Amino acid sequence: MEVIAKIHNSEEILLLYYYAFKGKLLDGLIHNIGSPLQSVMFFMEFMESSRNAPSDFAKIVESKLELVSQEVRIVADTLSDFRSFQQLAESKEAILNIPEFYHLFARILRADLFCKHNVSISIESTLRVAIPRMPSRIFVLIFVELVRNALRAIKSTGNKGMMKFQLDDDPMSRDRIIVRVGDTGCGLTAGVDLHTLFKPSYSSWNLSKKDVMGMPSFGLGLYCVRDLLFSYGGEISLRRDADFTWAEVIIQVETVIP
Numbered sequence: 001m002e003v004i005a006k007i008h009n010s011e012e013i014l015l016l017y018y019y020a021f022k023g024k025l026l027d028g029l030i031h032n033i034g035s036p037l038q039s040v041m042f043f044m045e046f047m048e049s050s051r052n053a054p055s056d057f058a059k060i061v062e063s064k065l066e067l068v069s070q071e072v073r074i075v076a077d078t079l080s081d082f083r084s085f086q087q088l089a090e091s092k093e094a095i096l097n098i099p100e101f102y103h104l105f106a107r108i109l110r111a112d113l114f115c116k117h118n119v120s121i122s123i124e125s126t127l128r129v130a131i132p133r134m135p136s137r138i139f140v141l142i143f144v145e146l147v148r149n150a151l152r153a154i155k156s157t158g159n160k161g162m163m164k165f166q167l168d169d170d171p172m173s174r175d176r177i178i179v180r181v182g183d184t185g186c187g188l189t190a191g192v193d194l195h196t197l198f199k200p201s202y203s204s205w206n207l208s209k210k211d212v213m214g215m216p217s218f219g220l221g222l223y224c225v226r227d228l229l230f231s232y233g234g235e236i237s238l239r240r241d242a243d244f245t246w247a248e249v250i251i252q253v254e255t256v257i258p
Contacts, residue, residue: 010224028111096136129257153185
């Protein structure tokens with residue numbers, strides 16, 4: 001595995017995980033827009049079959065149109081969110097505001113059917129604007145990997161769970177912020193040195209099983225996250241409190257507005 005990590009840099013590996021994540025979300029996206037599109041189709045069939053309706057037909061149509069308009073907005077908003085997410089992850093010119101991205105990503109996760117039905121997401125931010133110094137695509141790759149880990153931890157319990165996205169100033173520096181992803185999943189493995197989790201090819205997961213996104217675990221995720229963060233002057237740590245397991249990332253920031 002160390003050889004693999006040297007041949008393929010960390011950004012390339014996390015990019016593969018991102019594409020797998022996005023591909024898995026397409027199943028949920030199709031499911032989520034299928035129902036609204038069905039409503040539109042039913043309305044069109046209703047219109048076709050009611051050409052010779054009585055004069056009060058206009059009132060019936062008006063009541064149906066509002067429902068159809070709502071369903072069309074759902075489809076449009078869902079596709080717009082995916083387009084924005086893809087631009088942030090794949091464009092070299094995109095500018096990412098982390099508080100806005102938190103809300104966008106929470107909406108995106110509704111397309112993951114496990115997350116939609118089993119995970120509640122809360123967002124806590126003391127900042128209105130936080131633009132990281134690293135490129136937006138790098139931040140997205142890192143964040144996606146942390147969320148993949150959180151979802152896998154929740155799914156492994158067999159129960160419903162919670163996930164939190166937090167954002168704060170770094171009290172030690174005005175030029176840095178603290179990004180946190182927390183989950184109520186299985187927690188950190190007892191007796192394992194947390195530094196070991198960042199070593200290449202090491203994983204506390206069963207390497208023979210696929211993760212919540214259908215990807216096999218190679219023990220490279222946290223290693224690549226730390227390596228990529230280090231390239232941009234950031235750092236990562238793991239900790240556990242009474243309710244949540246936290247991945248805490250400290251990164252340099254370009255612009256901050258409380």
